[in-house]
Amino acid sequence: MNASCPKRPLAAAAACSALCLLLPAPARAQSDSDSGASTLDGDPAALVLQDEQPGAAQALEGEPMKIYGFGDIGYRHMLVPEDSPWLVYLNRHPSFFVGHLNFYFDAQLAERWRALAEVRFTYLPQGGWRTNEGRVEYGNSDSADYADFTRDRAVGGLMIERATIDYVAFPFLTIQAGQFLTPYGIWNVDHGSPVIIGVTPPFIIGAKLLPPAQVGLLAHGSSGVARDLELGYALGLANGRTDLIPYEDLDSNKALTLRLSLTLRKFGELQLGSTFYAGRTTDNYRQIYFDSGPKSREVVKYQYDERSLAFDLRFTHAGFHLQAEAIVNERKFDDDLRAPLNGGLEPDRRNAGGYALTGYRLPLEIMPYVKGEYSPDRALQALGVDENVALFTGGINFRPVPRVVFKGEYTYGFFPGAEPGGFAANDLAGLDFQVAWAF
């Protein structure tokens, strides 16, 4: 049977034309995610397929590169006393800022080959706060701009978030080489500001108890194991943490990542996952010495082995959303190669924490949410703050169209084990607002 309208009386057709202007169209809500056309075999009339995101023209085989990404603009207002020690590092004055500007460069090289790079453009290193001889000062990257009579201009930078080439070896197995996001939990892979529900990532994610990204090989895939039930898996072999040098392993020990997850798509979607990571981190410098000719050697400054175990849960059903992650990390230094810390040596340590976030998407795409966290922070541990921080957040996520998200949240945090008079005895509170978009 063909469309109803041509077979109906003219009057009905006219009436329904009028109706269609008045009726809300579910599909119309997403029409803004349509995009440019693409051709096959170079003949525009031959076959035109559209992608659901803006991008370059494409053919199914050997598509040209597509560029897309996300960005966000934030406003932060800390609600702490003016002399709070936290204001050494956090916004002392309420501020607007461009948070992320991430571009994806995505190319389907052939049927089974794909290359994907994600690059974040940033103002840093300009303005980044650093401790310097007892003072905390912002970094200055001014350079004389030769195109403007050598007037000074701050120079920004870029961060390679990931850069991989993928080969789909089998439907159940894809091999990835390059810098990949460590497949753990929910937030680390979601990470795009329009995707994540809250404004700021949980402390446990920022604490980097697992490396956010690694350079090496990752085999991953998924397979249906029963009706509505899918098993996901990943096995990675990589240099380990990329904090010191992203493109060189400073020891011969390769890091291992293993992830297993189960997804049940029935009565909503339930995903349970766990990731194990084991690796060695080494810092060193190199020397030339002479022994019947020039030779070289490395001097190790510190070295530790670590193991992390992460668990994650996500359940969505209709408008309901629940996600939680827990991570435990153990690091053990080589006794002769401990890192210096506050005039002493850094101890072996076990860090553990987690968060849970739940929300409900109401009509008009409004989602109130709450988040609770209990987390260590390695940056604070370097300052001697060993206590875990407890944070409670309440906020609203409003997504008027699929590509634009407005968020506002209030956060209150404290250190349950803090000793009076210490850094950690000062509570934290603040308001964050953000508009995020995908393009």
Next chain:
Amino acid sequence: MNSSNLNRRQLFASLIGSALALQTGSVLAIAEPIAVVMGGRSGQRSISLDRLRRVFLALPTNDDDGRPFVPINQAQASVVRARFDQRVLGMSAEVIARHWVDQRLRGRRPPRTAPTQAVLRRALQELPGAISYLPLSAADGLRVLVIEGRQPNDAQYALR
């Protein structure tokens, strides 16, 4: 229920159906079964709903010929697309739009979209592994797959 009430209801349903069809340019009558289709040369004869969902969630999946399925969606504004997404993926038009925006940023690619049925039919005939869906009446000349062991004209067919 008297006949005039029935007629009014029928007229109203007809108006709504016609409005949707005009609005989206779709050729799908509201209650017509959705046929899952592949090219005539495909060896695929049937597919389960679970596997179909994997294919249209863009998870790598091979067809019975051993080639990767190439899922091709109908235009986003089409009624048949909305029905298919709801029945197979369990997502409304708003949710599926959010879903693919998010999946992109996670690093995954959505299926491609054919803007017209002519393009869709050519893709199905020319691209090995291409799979899509159409109103049953528009599926002539294409391989119509059996879903969960049932033909589209079966009363228990899943995509009615």
